[in-house]
Structure formats: C-alpha cells, structure tokens
Amino acid sequence: MTIRTEPMTVNVGPQHPSTHGVFRVRITFDGEDIVEVEPVLGYLHRGTEKLAEERNYVQVVTLTDRLDYTSSMINNQAYCLAVEQLLGIEPPPRGKYLRTLAAELQRIASHLIAVGFFVQELGAFGTPLMYTFRSRERILDLFEMLCGARITVSYMRPGGVFADTPPDFWPALDQFLNEFEGELEEIENLLLSNEILMVRTRGVSPLPADVAINCSVSGPVLRASGVNWDWRKIAPYDAYDQVEFDIPVGENGDNYDRFWVRMQEVRQSLRIVRQCVAQIEPGTVRRELPMVLRAAPGAEAYGRVEASKGELGFFLVSDGGVSPYRCKIRSPSLINLTITEHLLLGWKLADMIVSLGSVDINMGEVDR
C-alpha cells in the first residue's frame, strides 16, 4: 500500500542560523528527499563594485575587507595585486613576504571557521567551534599587532603593506606557531576519530571532478573532488614561488573530503608561515608611491589569488582617472554556489545544511 504524498516547499533563510549569513534557498521536498533547489541571492548586496568606482585606488582597499570578512587579508592581497599589475609596479621583497605571511595566517583562521561551523552543523553544538575559535582568536590578536584591527584589517596597500611589523610581533608569532601545533592536533584528534562525523559525512553529497570543473568551482571544493588546481602553484604571486608546500587533494569530493582538505591546508599554511619567518629579511615594506595613484587610460588588469574559498579575482579598468573605471570582483563563494543543486538533489533533509556548510560560502562575498 502506498500513501499519496504532496511535495512541500520550504524556505530556508534568509535569516537562518546555519546558512552562513543571509542566504536563502527554496527547497522542495518529497517526504524527506530533496527534489528541487533554488538559491535566492542578493540580501547582502552593498554595491561594492560601484562604490569602488568613486574611490581612489588606495581607498578601495578598505572596501575589500568587507567582501569575505573571514579572510580580509587575502582580499586585500588580491586587490593590491590587481592594482600593481595595472601600474606595472612590484612591492619590495619584505613587503611580499609579509603579505604571504599575513595571507597564510588568514587562511588558517578562515579554514578554522569553516571547519568549526561545518562540525556545528552536524550537531556538535559549541564545543568543536570553541576549540577552533580559540586558535583563531590568537591569529586575530596577531593581526591586531600587525595592523591595529582584527577583521577589517586594511593591511596591504598597492606597492606593499602599510607599515613594518611592530617589534613584539615576531616573538608573539613564534609563540603562536609553537602552541598552535598542539592545538591543531587536539582539534584533529577530536574530529577525525569521531565516528558520528565519519558516518554523517563520508559518501554524502559527492561532487564528481567533471561536474566541479564544469561549474567552474575553485578552492578546497574543487581540490576535494580530486583536481589538483591551486593558483599559488600555477601562477605564483608574492612570495609563493620561494616557499615549498603541497596541495592536499581529495578523492570523492564528498563532505568528508571537503572537510579533510581544509584540515590539511591548515597544516600546509603553517608550513608556509614557518618558511616565511625563516626567509624574511629586513628592508622596506612599501614602494614609494604618490598618495593618489593614476593608471594609464585604457589599462586593464586582472589580479587573482587563491583565497581561502577559491579563486578571488579583481578585474580593473582604468580611464586615466584617480579611481578605477570598472572594478569587477570574481568572488569564489558566488561561483561555488553553482554546485548547490548537484550537492543537494536526491539527498535527505538532514544532510542539506551539512552539504551547504561544506562548501563554506560567505555571503559578504556572494552578494558583494
């Protein structure tokens, strides 16, 4: 005997505790199975690209902090690389190393958030998140030393970073590197040996490599599907050609792989930070440039970095004025959302939030 059921449409968000910001997705269920998915975007649109057109090249740095607010340093870096390409300049070596170091610390902080919230969405309320936030807090304290702010850093400038490190930064960084190793081990012990986590994530919402490439996703989501693709290796920027690191690659592209790739990337980032500390030499950190920059009329540049969520690019066009004529932001979170349907269709209600969380979107960047 079969019971006749009707599909039911449910709105998740835009104000939902586990959608990573004001993300709304309209889902149609058949019983517990997901049959239709429709993401609805735009609740956090602030017009960053338009605002950039009426600020000068240095002032736009403050806007980039607010794109992906969990990895502001990397946003700064992407924008500054684009402006440097536009002007044809290069920062001094110490500036490059400081940028790389700050970006990798930020990657650790961002991945810790991703992992913490991912586990929270599996039902582990509070505890693992607090473990990861404890470590993230120390990175933010380091950022406060570097640039006086924890989230809205505005640390980098076209041509380097705004100023050299304070004298007490290096001892504090050393202490962090020594202690973070143990903290990371603790988090890994807590999570990777947890049976519930394994059962809930292994084999859930797999993303085949060809689908991932067709949807042009990037970052840990792409690498979890088994594609070895990382802009830090393919087109090294700043000091990435001076340091050694591996790219962790997953196999199946399921939720577990996405989580695992992030955990491994934290280790690799730690490696890069250590090498930066060993290789960095005294010197100037910023090119002497006029306060108000001007590029040649008609000049175009596309600066890209491997951000914590994927490829982050800034496309700048100049008309010879003091501000960009056009600033297009290629944000990884928005592009990574294109796989929502592939992840969710056919899976159950209970896995929906977990799969969304494993993509690690950030609405500040999706809507811009």
Added chain:
Amino acid sequence: MVKGLAVTLSNLARKPFTTSYPEQRIRQHPRFRGEEFTWYEERCTGCASCAKYCPLGIIKIVTSPSETAPLQGDKYRLETFDIELQRCMFCGLCVEACPYDALFMGSGFEEGQYRRTDLVITIDRLRQAEKNPSTWFRPQLEGMEYRPGAGRPLGWREVGRENWRWHQHEKAGMRLAGGRNDNEGEA
C-alpha cells in the same frame, strides 16, 4: 572516541581562555585602531589632507587665515574639525594622509552614545580630550615603550617624526616655538 574523551579530560584542568570583559580587560596592542581620534592642534596646519583622503568624507574642516601674520609662516586658524564617528570605519587612511603627525587614531573602544549627534567629535572635544594616541602608522611611537592605556598622555612635542622627509624644511610646531607660549604638551 577514546581520543576525543582524552582531549576533553585534558582540558578540564586548564584555566579558561576567555576573559570576562567589564572586570578583566583584554590586553590591547598599542597599534589598535580605536575610536576617539587624537588630534594635536599645535601640529595641524589645516591642510585638510585627512578630509580629502577619508573614503567616506566624514571629516569636515573649516579654516580661516590667522590674524597674526600668515606671511611669516603662521598657519591657518581652525574653526571646525568635525569627525562624524557614527559613519567612521576606522580604516586609518586619514592618519596615513596627515603629513604633519597631527592626527592619530585613538585607543578607546567604548564610545557608546544615546544619540547619533553625540557621536560627532567636534573640535572642542578633540582639544580637551586626553591624548592617548594609537601607534598605528606612527613608527616613531613604537620604540619608546609607550602604551596608550598606561595613563601617560603624550604631548605634541613627543609624537612627531621631525627627521622625516616632509619635515626637513618645515618642522611642525616650529612656528609656535618662538614668541607664543604654549603650555600644552609640556607634560
């Protein structure tokens, strides 16, 4: 699972990582970009570089030529120096733009008010405020073991970088040194 329990057990004996705010205060780095801008009138020439460089345009400066001889190098008199703190995002670009080390980021973070208009910092408030500048973008403050919260406000003579490029020909405060007596900043 046993491993997980071991982690939990090892944390039982550890002292808490958090601080409870009103009783204990977190250690704040001198570079912290806080509210309540610190401004040294003796150093300010009224050039309005800060107002021009502010991404949001929230600094309002009105000047008039000083009654005493401007031709002898006397500066402009400042009539208005309003900072609309409610719209400020504390990026610090105004401080970066200031060529005379007259404007500094503040070090406080407890600027809560009941009305929005109270958040506008006026020139009188800037004059009367205790000078606890942040060391953000002011490397000359970093070597001198100065901590903003330590209860030793800095006078205008202590905060400049007179050996900088911009100060070679024209030292800030130099014009005030002869003739006019100024008791501020002697502390």
